Amino acid sequence: MELFYAYEVSPLECRLDAEESAHCVRVLRHRTGDPIDVIDGKGTLYHCQLLDDSPKGASARVLSVEEGFGGHPYRLCIGCCPTKNNDRFEWFLEKATEIGVDVIAPLIGEHSERKVYKTERALRIALSATKQSLKARIPEIMEPVSVKDFILSGDKAGTDTRGSHGDADAAGSHSNVGTGDGHSTAAPLRLIAYCFEDPSVPRISIREALEGYSGQDVTVLIGPEGDFSPAEAKLALEHGYIPVHLGTSRLRTETAAVTAAEAVYFRYM
């Protein structure tokens, strides 16, 4: 099964951009009349028939619709400080997308060696991994924000991190919710994976934190190689984040971020 992404979808017709059209028509040699499967990036799959096989701007007629295609029964936002080595962070983006994530927030921490992050490549990786893993919803990649601003913005929005974290598709994300235990009114669970060995900050395992939560809306913060600063950790705790550990193994930043995504994936498996 091959998925194409349509930047413009009406109830009757999907339009592919130049890149998707070229892939559909030049590479895969689809012709007018062929059946193709198109996603809107917001959670819906459209079974279509190719109307116009132009390699610069193909369009297709919608025959039937599947909402929440390839969705997962939770909403997950991972705030993670990009790694020095960009390949490692991009690897995390790809893997988290395959496993199932809704929002990825590149965070700039006080201990971050990388203070600048461009999201352009990240968006392409997320789109590619979404299509490859047969999902209809592309994770939102937020613009980079400081750890403190991320924590504060979440708090401003009260108990719901969605709007505050700029997830324009919050409603759409719910079409992804499948077999979750349905406590969608529970407050979001906010976790911070804090490595800094501070005896005054007792931590539980991420597994324990997730098993004790009846809702479906989880945010996890993963710090940079140098960990969060004590001030960032303190702010998070003041704003309702629960400090968790990811087990006894010492994980790289990108491995910790994928491990957090896997923990949520298994919690709702």
Next chain:
Amino acid sequence: MELFYAYEVSPLECRLDAEESAHCVRVLRHRTGDPIDVIDGKGTLYHCQLLDDSPKGASARVLSVEEGFGGHPYRLCIGCCPTKNNDRFEWFLEKATEIGVDVIAPLIGEHSERKVYKTERALRIALSATKQSLKARIPEIMEPVSVKDFILSGDKAGTDTRGSHGDADAAGSHSNVGTGDGHSTAAPLRLIAYCFEDPSVPRISIREALEGYSGQDVTVLIGPEGDFSPAEAKLALEHGYIPVHLGTSRLRTETAAVTAAEAVYFRYM
């Protein structure tokens, strides 16, 4: 904390090879008398004092010993078919080592596009990831073997996959067992992640399979991009492998292998 690997360890002295010596002396500028931490690759950490700071063959006096350093409370063997793109398989090697794995068996399946695999680079990646993640035991990388031979060899060795899978360090692996629930006499749990949609082969989730197991010795088989052949799957089932799924997401081979390692990691967390 920086770990060095010693190819030769006596109760009193550790010897580093040329590469480790150069890293210790030339790069990190350690000098005779400095304290250094050395692993034997079999689960033991040696706190040492540098005796000879030769960049071609350094040696150190053992001051104290920590057994099972950086170990985990389970024994995991992952049999996985190497991916077409070698980087993806090497990424799995690194991540599985960080998370915690004991044996990695590169498998050649009937549907494998890659029929040859050289373990030399894999051994270097496993060593590097072991040191980076502060573990004292390097996962064993088996020589490539066909899926069928792997299944049959495991069976020949009765209920214990260790010897048959060539894990020379089976005893050593037990020094890694920490807080496990201690049913070390339970038969090994053998799982096969079989994607092929065969209604006659009901599958449970890997989480369910692990939660129903009281032992600590787990083997998971991950197929190639083209999945296991029906004949391979049939043979596995005949030899006691339980067919499992890894959830609803469609995962790449290397992501499936890491997800299996994470599932075991969380089961014993």
